[in-house]
Amino acid sequence: MIQVAVLGYGTVGSGVVEVIEKNKAEINKKSGEELNVKYILDLRDFPGDPYEDKVVHDVNMILDDPEVKIICETMGGLKPAYDFTKKALSLGKSVCTSNKELVAAHGPELIRVAHENKCNYLFEASVGGGIPIIRPLNYSLTAEKIDAITGILNGTTNYILTKMDREGADFEAVLKEAQEKGYAERNPEADVEGYDACRKIAILSSLMCCKNVKYEEIYTEGITKITATDFVYARAMGRTIKLLAQSKEVDGKLFAMVAPFMISRDNPLYMVNDVFNAVCVHGNMLGDSMYYGKGAGKLPTASAVVSDVVDCARHIGKVIMCFWDDEDVKVSDVSEARRAFFVRVDVAKEKEAIDTFKSVRVIEADVEGEFAFVTDVMSEKEFNEKADAVGIISRIRMEA
Ligand SMILES: NC(=O)C1=CN([C@@H]2O[C@H](COP(=O)(O)OP(=O)(O)OC[C@H]3O[C@@H](n4cnc5c(N)ncnc54)[C@H](OP(=O)(O)O)[C@@H]3O)[C@@H](O)[C@H]2O)C=CC1
Numbered sequence: 189m190i191q192v193a194v195l196g197y198g199t200v201g202s203g204v205v206e207v208i209e210k211n212k213a214e215i216n217k218k219s220g221e222e223l224n225v226k227y228i229l230d231l232r233d234f235p236g237d238p239y240e241d242k243v244v245h246d247v248n249m250i251l252d253d254p255e256v257k258i259i260c261e262t263m264g265g266l267k268p269a270y271d272f273t274k275k276a277l278s279l280g281k282s283v284c285t286s287n288k289e290l291v292a293a294h295g296p297e298l299i300r301v302a303h304e305n306k307c308n309y310l311f312e313a314s315v316g317g318g319i320p321i322i323r324p325l326n327y328s329l330t331a332e333k334i335d336a337i338t339g340i341l342n343g344t345t346n347y348i349l350t351k352m353d354r355e356g357a358d359f360e361a362v363l364k365e366a367q368e369k370g371y372a373e374r375n376p377e378a379d380v381e382g383y384d385a386c387r388k389i390a391i392l393s394s395l396m397c398c399k400n401v402k403y404e405e406i407y408t409e410g411i412t413k414i415t416a417t418d419f420v421y422a423r424a425m426g427r428t429i430k431l432l433a434q435s436k437e438v439d440g441k442l443f444a445m446v447a448p449f450m451i452s453r454d455n456p457l458y459m460v461n462d463v464f465n466a467v468c469v470h471g472n473m474l475g476d477s478m479y480y481g482k483g484a485g486k487l488p489t490a491s492a493v494v495s496d497v498v499d500c501a502r503h504i505g506k507v508i509m510c511f512w513d514d515e516d517v518k519v520s521d522v523s524e525a526r527r528a529f530f531v532r533v534d535v536a537k538e539k540e541a542i543d544t545f546k547s548v549r550v551i552e553a554d555v556e557g558e559f560a561f562v563t564d565v566m567s568e569k570e571f572n573e574k575a576d577a578v579g580i581i582s583r584i585r586m587e588a
């Protein structure tokens with residue numbers, strides 16, 4: 189029997205215990221041995237919970253127990269998760285995590301500590317909730333030179349944008365719903381300001397480059413400035429608005445960013461709605477492949493954590509390869525990236541906007557007092573200079 193401990197009995201942690209219990213026949217068969225949750229670490233007690241007798245408050249009970257071979261870290265945050273994880277790995281206990289903040293900040297170091305101690309640090313649930321994406325990058329696409337990854341990587345913001353688009357719903361009310369459903373981060377600013385998607389694309393970019401992409405270097409914009417009027421224009425263009433996380437290697441340079449984009453009906457990400465996420469991966473031999481599923485929520489995320497537990501159980505005392513060195517990759521300045529932009533200006537600035545941007549495609553959407561258009565493809569730098577000269581209401585980047 190392999191003893192498992194869960195750190196943090198919240199949304200994901202309680203899901204991990206539920207998945208291990210409900211699917212024990214499948215999981216034990218695939219692990220090659222029976223798994224048992226011996227401890228649950230949390231700050232609180234859970235009177236009446238079927239697993240209340242397993243709840244402990246001192247992490248050392250887990251770290252000092254030689255029977256515990258696998259730990260699920262579902263507490264979140266950097267502290268004390270980093271210390272607990274590093275200590276566990278240095279004792280040869282594998283750690284499976286959903287904590288993307290920690291993976292993005294300390295991934296290569298924790299992977300190295302794990303491998304030095306013949307155990308594993310696995311993080312399938314850290315990107316895309318229940319979607320298998322880390323394992324495909326590490327195992328399945330190993331014959332590829334991956335040169336681009338684009339995804340909808342945050343369930344909360346996709347849920348909000350979908351409801352704004354379909355129902356004209358109010359931002360704050362839908363965010364509250366997403367929190368109640370257990371999708372949002374403890375501090376939902378991480379979702380709506382794009383920080384969570386930024387950490388996730390940093391993890392995927394690192395696996396794409398096999399080196400370390402620092403999330404702090406990735407240009408990030410959230411969805412807080414997106415309004416109902418933006419969706420009126422999007423519909424007029426046969427488009428919708430999605431928070432995209434992108435990473436692309438062009439001529440040996442890495443471009444990465446997170447921002448809202450106007451995407452067309454032809455884009456496979458157009459159909460990705462509600463809490464669903466999707467990741468499009470481009471490889472030089474395979475071309476495009478896409479990975480789709482629920483990007484947040486208790487059981488989908490827990491399922492991904494438990495898939496890592498099974499992998500660790502099958503590899504006790506052995507290292508599972510992960511191609512993520514600690515050498516940093518430079519992320520190119522976003523001002524060099526080139527694209528078209530959708531722009532809204534006050535109607536009084538119509539002539540000035542046309543004179544400044546020259547060739548524009550006018551968007552008719554019957555919005556009073558405004559003039560809206562799509563620019564030619566230009567660099568972000570050139571666009572910003574022109575937009576500053578005219579004084580615009582807002583802009584959203586265009587994607588095919
Ligand atoms: N929710 C989701 O859909 C997804 C979440 N994640 C990630 O998974 C992690 C967990 O998220 P989630 O389950 O939603 O968060 P929750 O806040 O629901 O759960 C975290 C749990 O950990 C406990 N905890 C916090 N600090 C400590 C500590 N020092 N010692 C013991 N227990 C502690 C909390 O206790 P208390 O409440 O008392 O503070 C809480 O019960 C985060 O990193 C999140 O980003 C990843 C993918 C999806």
Ligand SMILES: N[C@@H](CC=O)C(=O)O
Pocket residue numbers: 314316317341342343344345371372373379384483484485
């Ligand atoms: N808050 C996150 C949870 C999963 O990573 C999200 O909404 O995607």
